Amino acid sequence: MDNNDTIRILIIEDDEILRMAYKSMLNEVPGYQVLNAYASFDEAKRFLEAESPDVILLDIEMPGTNGLQALPFIKRTLPDVSIIILTVFDSEDMVFEALGKGASGYLTKNSPGSRIIEAVREVRSGGGAMSTNVARIVMRSFQKNPNSPLTRRETEILELIAAGQTKSQVAQALFIDTETVRSHVKNIYIKLDVNSKSDAIRTARDKRFI
Amino acid sequence: MDNNDTIRILIIEDDEILRMAYKSMLNEVPGYQVLNAYASFDEAKRFLEAESPDVILLDIEMPGTNGLQALPFIKRTLPDVSIIILTVFDSEDMVFEALGKGASGYLTKNSPGSRIIEAVREVRSGGGAMSTNVARIVMRSFQKNPNSPLTRRETEILELIAAGQTKSQVAQALFIDTETVRSHVKNIYIKLDVNSKSDAIRTARDKRFI
DNA sequence: CCAAATATCCCCCCAAACGGGTGATGTCTG
């Protein structure tokens, strides 16, 4: 954002001890400058545009507007800012919500100080930053269940169905007859113990068969 | 996997310079032991079970079976091993394929040696390890396009449709009439310039509207 | 405050898709 190489940082964290600790720690890093450290988003809100930081360290659990609620507002106000979520929570839902709303980093509070310092530089140079437990959650969400009862063909077909294709579209894509697709789908329903498309997709997604 | 705290490592990397560099670097780390370093998976294959490493550093580009092809075999043979992909490629497809096939880490070869050493420890303690550019790719895949033409309600509805729900199921879930859903879907089709469910889902997914 | 956007609901039509049932024939793999 700015031409010189100073990274301008804003901290939003309700715990005073942590807030001060982060502030002094980051201020000591050459090239880092902590513009300000607020105890809540509602407090920080009106200064955002004027201060226009490069990186924001954002807590989730806070009095008033919480970090996840604040994210969309921040991204709208400062589209180019990199936001690092810094929280004790590492639930799958929170991680996905934060990333979906545009966070560039997600660190849990057990991260060592050095990891936070690293993360600031990483997000500013266009990378992503996650603590290892968060990385694990994210990576697991990509991994299929190796014990799927579905055959390769069945999996392939269910994936296309899940992508919104109709049976005849699937048939065309795989160069087989619509009846064959139907037949596979029937077997899929039996194996997953469901009797509708949406149930099959939901069950398969839940169990990571697709 | 073993009771003492030595991390037993296997390296599969065709470039001899790198292979040797990794080997000597990791062997110097206290608590790390490089069992062996192979130039190809085909070579390493038959020794896998006997050596039963804790962590495998796996290259993708190799003569014979490449790393991505090898992944499923390795996970089948040694279900508890942690595999770190170590490659020059950081394309979205490769990253997702590797993670989908059970890799615990994905580092690009420009990672500093210290990052590789860290990663080994991280994956062994149940975490995930990614280089920052890979983390960025992964995180971006979670982020919605903030310039979606779809309204909140339309997005909500399309997401349910994409989850395989029929219009009437969506109506039930949102406590509105089926006709209302129909109406929204019509508007979605117009905005996305499509005229079928599957096209709508595909377009919306491509542009990250959902 | 008012106009535009959004969300809600209603009717028509008809072709296509869906799900259940039953059965058959190759092919591949252990």
Place this chain on the structure above:
DNA sequence: CAGACATCACCCGTTTGGGGGGATATTTGG
């Protein structure tokens, strides 16, 4: 060689899909 797998077929009735036409609140933004 048996069992799993992939392929195709035809029956049935019901549901969904998409296209067309409109109406009326509520919300939002300028």
